[in-house]
Amino acid sequence: MLLEMKAISKSFPGVRALSDVDLALDRGEVLGIVGENGAGKSTLMKVLAGGIRADAGQMKLDGEAFAPRRPRDALDAGIVVIHQELSLVPDRSIAENLYLGNLPAKFGVIDRRALDRYAATLLAKVGLKVSPRRLVRRLGIAQQQLVEIARALSREAKLIVMDEPTATLTTAEQRTLFATVAELKAAGVGIIFISHHLEEVFEICDRVTVMRDGHVVETRPTGKWSEPDLIRAMVNRPIESMFPPRNVKIGETLLEISHLTSAGRFADMSFQVRAGEVVGIGGLIGAGRTEVLKAIYGALPSSGEIRIAGRPVHTATPRQAISAGIALVPEDRKGEGLIMPFSVGRNVALSILSRISALGIFLRFRRMEAVAMNAVGAMRIRTPGVDVAVSHLSGGNQQKVVLGRALSTEPRVFLLDEPTRGIDVGAKVEIYRLIGDLAGRGGAVLVVSSDMVELLGLCDRILVMRTGRLAGSLDRSEFNQERVMELAALT
Ligand SMILES: Nc1ncnc2c1ncn2[C@@H]1O[C@H](COP(=O)(O)OP(=O)(O)OP(=O)(O)O)[C@@H](O)[C@H]1O
Ligand SMILES: [Mg+2]
Known part of the structure; x- marks a missing residue:
């Protein structure tokens, strides 16, 4: 041995x-x-x-x-x-x-x-x-x-x-x-x-x-x-099917991206996401997928036009994006997602803090705790309590805190970068259900994922990026693993 x-x-x-x-x-x-x-x-x-x-x-x-x-x-x-x-x-x-x-x-x-x-x-x-x-x-x-x-x-x-x-x-x-x-x-x-x-x-x-x-x-x-x-x-409990069927009525175009370009990162991205729709972005590492999400979120400089429900929105900073109803779950939970020494509760409440602070300290505290408890329950975050430092949670549970926080802002446009990275099978099902619910309430969801099973199972449509450009768009009726890989890899 x-x-x-x-x-x-x-x-x-x-x-x-x-x-x-x-x-x-x-x-x-x-x-x-x-x-x-x-x-x-x-x-x-x-x-x-x-x-x-x-x-x-x-x-x-x-x-x-x-x-x-x-x-x-x-x-x-x-x-x-x-x-x-x-x-x-x-x-x-x-x-x-x-x-x-x-x-x-x-x-x-x-x-x-x-x-x-x-x-x-x-x-x-x-x-x-x-x-x-x-x-x-x-x-x-x-x-x-x-x-x-x-x-x-x-x-x-x-x-x-x-x-x-x-x-x-x-x-x-x-x-x-x-x-x-x-x-x-x-x-x-x-x-x-x-x-x-x-x-x-x-x-x-x-x-x-x-x-x-x-x-x-x-x-x-x-x-x-x-x-x-x-x-x-x-x-140790029964698991329903991984991707429960969604019976969602797809509505009007909610997010409309025209000629979005970020110099040296990606160019001329134009696409739409309709209300109720879950759209995936596939592609190889370095194709520019994360950068597109960040640009929409105002975390990277870009040119081009972003419209929500037909109205042009200006997202030069994440703050502007958040007030326009856009939320992002970043890929790097340690660098951008979480404040490690802060408690689970404070991390969950972080992005709604500005919204509820007007209600006064006491209410803020109560509200924060309620939101945190909710997220902990809904996502099965494994922690001894909401007041435990996030750094003490297991990797997958930290990821769930990032997601829980983004969900608590009830955004209209939801940008997810590798949402289930490091998340166990049981919790994945919960997250897919939550994503389905968001779309079901009329939200537009844009998901970057390297997990092919996830892209194919979760999305209504898949956009494929290759070296900073949109290489193609596939509808549910026409996508499969080979077609996505083909579009991603051709040079
Ligand atoms: N430094 C620490 N202080 C307090 N609790 C901790 C610490 N490190 C781990 N834990 C706790 O120990 C338990 C096991 O965590 P561990 O990181 O080993 O899980 P894991 O199986 O690797 O999970 P994952 O799939 O999410 O990575 C968890 O409940 C976690 O919160
Ligand atoms: Mg681990």
Whole structure:
């Protein structure tokens, strides 16, 4: 055995995050771990990586007792974790990030060009086509994720943990990553793969462990799990169909975009979204999808025209966009979505704060709490209370807070960037239902998603972007995975 974890337990104030967890991993094996948001997956990996000390339990690595006191100890032992929350230094270049904490002592005298060349080979391995000199700050979230993976590859690891590595990747990058996993496996590296995309888990894992409420429910060889079994073990309650049919009357054009252009990012985007309609935007990473949403929201400079219900609106700033009835759920929840030290309640209430502050402090507090409680209930946010700091929630639950906040503003135009990134199957159903309700009440919904199943299942129409332009628009009656990919990839 490469790794054995025995009877690991860990509590945080108000939560038993891990109880008596056993886990084993062989060399050259890929072990999947699945479970709902807050089940304890990341906490278990942090114990393994020396980021958190367990309250109880033992570990063995290569048959010897292993008790890392800090992340450095785990790294030195050959354990590399690609964390769910990205940990790159934004103001350094890609190449520098690749070597950070990993540099040969005499960095000063090292040939920069040689470093760049080596960095370029690593980037090629993960399919990222940008210069190693580029600052990480200038990369999209999915590109940053690829840099994290490249950095893990640069270290001589015997065990690699990937905590939701594919959450933001599109099909093409996902293929590249899986080829890399196969290579590592062949070289005898043990891999722990955490994902909410069950089809991926079925594809690359040898065994799958299900966690729930801090316990291991069961581990089986992948072939012995069926998807319904796996979901049942994860959520412990019946799940309705993923995409309930919507019987919505599609109304008049609500959002109308004409010749929207943001220099160097995308150009000449013209399209409409009608009341009651859910329109998806597909395309490869870097096609400009996120930028279009940001421009509509006033978070990026742009030219062109935006009309809502026929009236031109001016959205030079997000504040103007919000008062025009536009809400955005951003892709980067850590950077733009949440204020980490603030409580769940304050984060949920954040964007309605200005609207309700006129009612006075007391009312504001009561209202905030009510809104927060509502969101926590409706979205099954797993938290000991609304007054807990958002930084203490699991990754998926943080994402739900961002969504809950946007929903609480009751917008007419709803812009969603990767709304279910990192969200478990059970909660996805809730979110799809909420999106359907928004459209059902006459809202216009525009969704950027790299999850093909989601795009096809959720949307009435799919716009496909390719290198900053609209490559095509497909109606529900004519779209399928191949057509979307075709439009996205043609050059
Ligand atoms: N630093 C912390 N302080 C307090 N509670 C924490 C802390 N870290 C995690 N928790 C809690 O421990 C539980 C398990 O969280 P964990 O991050 O391990 O979940 P997860 O299975 O990785 O979920 P996800 O799928 O959302 O990433 C959650 O209830 C979470 O709120
Ligand atoms: Mg996690």
